[in-house]
Amino acid sequence: MPRRRFGSNAGGWWAMAKARASRLRPARFDELGLKRAFAQRLLPLLVAAMAFLAALTLAAMLATAGLARHWREGAGASLTIQVPAPEAPAASGGGSRADAALAVLRADRSVLEARRLSGAELDRLLRPWLGAAPETLGLAMPAVITVRRAAGSPGATEEGLRARLAAAAPGVLVEAAGAWLSRLAALARSLEALAALALLIVGGVAALVVAIATRASLAARREALEIIHGLGASDAYIAGRFAGRATWLAAAGGIVGTLAALPVLALLARLAAPVAALTAPAGQGLMTMAGAVMAASVWLASLPLAAAIIGWLTAQITVRRWLHRLP
Amino acid sequence: MIRFHEVGLSYTDGVESDGRAGLVLRDISFTVPSGGFRWLLGPSGAGKTSLLRLLTLAVRPSQGEAVVLGQPIHLASRHALALLRRRIGVVFQDFRLLGHLSVFDNVALPLRLDGRPEGQIRADVAEMLRWVGLAERMAALPPTLSGGEQQRVAIARAVINRPALILADEPTGNLDEAQAERLMQLLIEMNRLGTSVIVATHQTGLVERYAAPALRLERGRLVGDG
Ligand SMILES: Nc1ncnc2c1ncn2[C@@H]1O[C@H](COP(=O)(O)OP(=O)(O)O)[C@@H](O)[C@H]1O
């Protein structure tokens, strides 16, 4: 590079001032030459890819956890009861079969609410299957009673309830949502565990990537390391130089990867919004969504931090182990 | 003070590939008092550099007991060795300068590793570079310097933090007569001020001019002490 005369132009003067500052300012002091030796593009890029995967996995994990909770709470808490020939007289007493069934339900202590669906509600439920006017088909419509029970009602009472219902109105159908809801909840829990495992693997691969990059730069700087070591640099000092660099590169990768995942997650959230609104209790859809987004942001913001910690810790361990070849 | 007692050194965990004992140094026993000066003499391959590697704490002894500046180096912790190295100045045969750092930064390195304040470092290093005649080349990178200039940078770095012990391996090998003379004056001056000095050489002319006790090595054994 040709030397510029002092003051010949502003750029030359600036370059000189900068060169002088970097020579004298210890903050820029890079005695191990890590700025060039430490994979400064590859490492953040790979960590960014890991952070991207981690962000998606994390979102999947949070979503599954939410569904699992929803299903767990729902399991066992709701029953649907069909009473065929609802207006026929009950086996005993004066009322109709439907009234007798309702009376049995309302007498049960585990039942919080038992409500017979109106004709209009039934129509709306059946319309997708039967078209606009079921009556015109001449079908005998059962009465449908939805029952909300206290969460965690023991199965024994359910058996007793069935027996009493059958006695009051023979032929009654009791459909417990519990069985399939708890199966769904179990499925969601396994998915959650799988996502956690995937997160662990992603973290492990990130650590491996940092370890490989650190070892490569240790090898590239072997001579400088031996010189610094010979001049009395402690293991803590040398490991700290590498760890500082690894922390910064991994954090940068973590930030880039997490930011890159945001648009993808936003898109997924938009696709999921109508479903979330449907499954959440009426009026709470928006609240649950907001809560999920809040929780997700906190977790996502912790990803670059996690990357930084993985970078620091891995570099510390790798360098200290390597240094043990020197006395 | 330096005291070696029946020290042995092997680079191959004690056994050569052909099965015989692979000791490059054996039964080394000697004492150098604080402030002493010693030549380290012997033909090429006798083990001079290996003995200096023990003294610079670049290797631990494979056998025996070695005390350097009062520290038993066969027992000391890694951290204790690191602290001890900061009190030892070394001029290597091959200089061992950091090619990507300026002359100034190379010489400042021991002070920075020791955590000295930057203001003091600047003054000390500038003075030291004036002293070895490299004030003009402060910002140069070592690969752009001549062999003699690089050697002077290495010497400046070795003495910048006033070590208690200076070790030099063939330090005059790359210097002309006048420069060698100047270096010897520096080492003698440092020794007069209380620094222990050990200089390995096979240049007998130098030894004749500067009479001092000598450690003589031959095929890994000490054959003369005094
Ligand atoms: N790093 C090493 N690994 C294995 N053998 C070595 C090593 N350094 C030196 N040696 C051997 O040790 C012996 C002494 O070498 P050295 O200490 O360099 O002698 P000098 O400095 O007196 O020439 C030689 O036989 C040499 O081959």
Ligand SMILES: [Mg+2]
């Ligand atoms: Mg030698």
